[in-house]
Amino acid sequence: MLVAGLAALGSLAVVMAATGLPAGDTARGERIYDRCLACHAIDRDRTGPRHAKLFGRRAGSVPGFPYSPAMKRAGEAGLVWNDNTLDQFIENPTGFIPGTRMGYAGVKDPQERADLLAYLKQATQ
Amino acid sequence: MSKVIVPAFTLARRSFISHTMLSATAIALLAGKEALAASNDSSAQNAGTGDVEILNTALGAEQEAIAAYQLGAESGLLKKPARDLAVTFQGHHKAHADLLAKTVKKLGGAPVEAKTVAQYHFPADKLKTGTDVLRFAAMLEKGAVAAYLGAIPLFANRDLAKAAGSILGDEAMHWAVLRQALGEAPVPDAFVS
Numbered sequence A: 001m002l003v004a005g006l007a008a009l010g011s012l013a014v015v016m017a018a019t020g021l022p023a024g025d026t027a028r029g030e031r032i033y034d035r036c037l038a039c040h041a042i043d044r045d046r047t048g049p050r051h052a053k054l055f056g057r058r059a060g061s062v063p064g065f066p067y068s069p070a071m072k073r074a075g076e077a078g079l080v081w082n083d084n085t086l087d088q089f090i091e092n093p094t095g096f097i098p099g100t101r102m103g104y105a106g107v108k109d110p111q112e113r114a115d116l117l118a119y120l121k122q123a124t125q
Numbered sequence B: 001m002s003k004v005i006v007p008a009f010t011l012a013r014r015s016f017i018s019h020t021m022l023s024a025t026a027i028a029l030l031a032g033k034e035a036l037a038a039s040n041d042s043s044a045q046n047a048g049t050g051d052v053e054i055l056n057t058a059l060g061a062e063q064e065a066i067a068a069y070q071l072g073a074e075s076g077l078l079k080k081p082a083r084d085l086a087v088t089f090q091g092h093h094k095a096h097a098d099l100l101a102k103t104v105k106k107l108g109g110a111p112v113e114a115k116t117v118a119q120y121h122f123p124a125d126k127l128k129t130g131t132d133v134l135r136f137a138a139m140l141e142k143g144a145v146a147a148y149l150g151a152i153p154l155f156a157n158r159d160l161a162k163a164a165g166s167i168l169g170d171e172a173m174h175w176a177v178l179r180q181a182l183g184e185a186p187v188p189d190a191f192v193s
Helices: A002-019 A026-036 A069-076 A083-091 A110-123 B016-030 B034-038 B042-046 B049-074 B082-106 B130-154 B158-181
Strands: none
Touching: A002 A083, A002 A110, A026 A110, A026 B130, A083 A110, B049 B082, B049 B130, B049 B158, B082 B130, B082 B158, B130 B158
């Protein structure tokens, strides 16, 4: 239990260091993830691609998913999803990648993004 | 990594003149005046490229909702009046999808194609009771409300934003009714997010 707790604290520290976000809470993040559920799931492609194995994945690279040309180009240009890139994308998807099909204004609150990232990091392993 | 810049249509979207002309297009579409909609020039149509992407994303989600309600209605797990409710809500989603597809076409885009129920890979193995089905539907409706809420600020054309707001209101009512059917507080908060 203690080891797991320390590991969780370690991952939070990584989020903080990489993004400048406050520490995230996975339980709050799971509730915020409800906003994503019209289009996304962890384990299957829907209107949006699956989130499983999201961290470390090159943008636009889930096999068979019909990405926008913009997302494919971003991946080809080297965009890889990590704390920092996800933070920027979630804050303003169409600003970060103009032409993305993720027509969503974004999660503007830094605490909410931190919570969401904490949940995603746990749920998508 | 710095922000990824992919030159696209963002500047065109901001054009006041194009916005005004596209607005007339959207008004005509929403009023069903297709001849008037078709009379607007190509620059106005092009200014809606970003809007077309948003509409198509919404269309894909609506198509999935239609299929999900079909799965629920055919599961045998829903009894009256819950089954009737599901069929009614599915009809609303069909109406949303029809309008979205028609608008995408009129704006010069190609509507996304619906998949078969099987192609959506719904977690059918987890739907063992009527309550499971209603909870699954409520999850989709809640997500849809959030999706439209997140899309509305992005529309270059405010008439399309208004139409999306109309759909959002309908889907929020679905969510509330489903929560009520599940024995939960139908409207849990003063705001949706």
